[in-house]
Amino acid sequence: MNARKRQTEDSRYAFTMEFYDDMADLIRSYHLLYYTLDGALEIYDKKLKRIFLKRMKVPGIKVEELQVGNTVQIHARKYKIVGYGDAFTKETFAKFTQKTVAIIRPDGYDQTGKIIDQIISAKFAISRMKLVCLSKNDAAKLYDDANLINSLSSGPITVIEMNGENAISGWQQIMKSLPCLGSSSAEDAATEANFFFSSSLQSGAQLQNSTLGLIKPHAFREGLSGKILQDILDAGFLITALRSLHMEKTTASDFLEVYKGVYPDFQKMVTQYSAGTCIAFEIMQPKSSNVVEGFRVLTGPVDPELARILRPNTLRAKYGTDKILNAVHCTDLVEDAPLETQFFFELFADQ
Numbered sequence: 001m002n003a004r005k006r007q008t009e010d011s012r013y014a015f016t017m018e019f020y021d022d023m024a025d026l027i028r029s030y031h032l033l034y035y036t037l038d039g040a041l042e043i044y045d046k047k048l049k050r051i052f053l054k055r056m057k058v059p060g061i062k063v064e065e066l067q068v069g070n071t072v073q074i075h076a077r078k079y080k081i082v083g084y085g086d087a088f089t090k091e092t093f094a095k096f097t098q099k100t101v102a103i104i105r106p107d108g109y110d111q112t113g114k115i116i117d118q119i120i121s122a123k124f125a126i127s128r129m130k131l132v133c134l135s136k137n138d139a140a141k142l143y144d145d146a147n148l149i150n151s152l153s154s155g156p157i158t159v160i161e162m163n164g165e166n167a168i169s170g171w172q173q174i175m176k177s178l179p180c181l182g183s184s185s186a187e188d189a190a191t192e193a194n195f196f197f198s199s200s201l202q203s204g205a206q207l208q209n210s211t212l213g214l215i216k217p218h219a220f221r222e223g224l225s226g227k228i229l230q231d232i233l234d235a236g237f238l239i240t241a242l243r244s245l246h247m248e249k250t251t252a253s254d255f256l257e258v259y260k261g262v263y264p265d266f267q268k269m270v271t272q273y274s275a276g277t278c279i280a281f282e283i284m285q286p287k288s289s290n291v292v293e294g295f296r297v298l299t300g301p302v303d304p305e306l307a308r309i310l311r312p313n314t315l316r317a318k319y320g321t322d323k324i325l326n327a328v329h330c331t332d333l334v335e336d337a338p339l340e341t342q343f344f345f346e347l348f349a350d351q
Helices: 003-010 087-094 106-121 136-140 146-152 167-177 186-196 217-221 225-234 249-255 266-273 291-299 304-310 315-319 334-347
Strands: 012-021 026-035 040-045 050-057 071-074 077-084 098-104 125-132 157-164 180-182 211-215 238-246 277-284 328-330
Touching: 012 087, 026 050, 026 077, 077 087, 098 106, 098 167, 098 186, 106 125, 106 146, 106 157, 106 167, 106 225, 125 186, 125 277, 136 146, 157 167, 157 186, 167 180, 211 225, 211 291, 211 334, 217 225, 217 266, 217 277, 225 238, 225 277, 225 291, 225 315, 238 334, 249 266, 277 291, 277 334, 291 315, 291 328, 291 334, 304 315, 315 328
Parallel strands: none
Antiparallel strands: 012 026, 012 077, 026 040, 040 050, 071 077, 098 157, 098 180, 125 157, 125 238, 211 277, 211 328, 238 277
């Protein structure tokens, strides 16, 4: 075997990561290895100095998700990647993990889903997303240009933190033809991310005459978020609040408690809702007196296979796989809508 072939077969990326053990109230540290040849993972327990997970392929883990600061789920456990394990990994990922912030201006609101889909198609990895409504005073904290301040405070904007190879210059090129803004430097990206994703900015959630929807982790991972959001906008709904988030299993179980003892696959539901990033959004329907029912109709039957037969144009028919991986959650009952919306936009803390 020549040296080039041996290097290819042995190539792997190394990371350090942490897992919060709530039973012991301890943070446990691990080394993670990702093998480029077959996409397999291996985990080493730093304290016990032994292999915790033997080398194996883990469904749903993509190399682009293995970035410092991200949370990954491996066999029902959530680990936070806190550092690179060696110089080779750090140097390699430095080229691919440049961060930038994209801002969809108010005049691009109707195209929000299409623009997000362009971001995904351009191979940027979205790490955080949020819809905010800025006052002129808010906008003036970040920008000096009066016209820009007036524009950004004229309606809702969607802020997207993302990373990729040469993300700053890459997004600057793409956004030229779009109603968008983008970071001009790494320093600006850090400043903008800290500003927009701070807790001081209001979510814009109305909490009345509205309903809640969730893009589930599998749909986010499959790059379907933009398409789903655009379908919702095209159907005449208004997105009044939006945020990306990660749920722990206990949080997902609390949210889904109404289904406990009723739905036979309750634990599978909890596992999916806590499997990674999801997108929570509040929507309104100006021409309808019952937005909850209206969105339920657009979402479609729980089983995507049945939806494809009975309602082929619904969200679950187009983007779902099975009863658990059915792309979108919607509120079932009118009286539950304010509670579910409040859960994600007032009570939920980032995890």
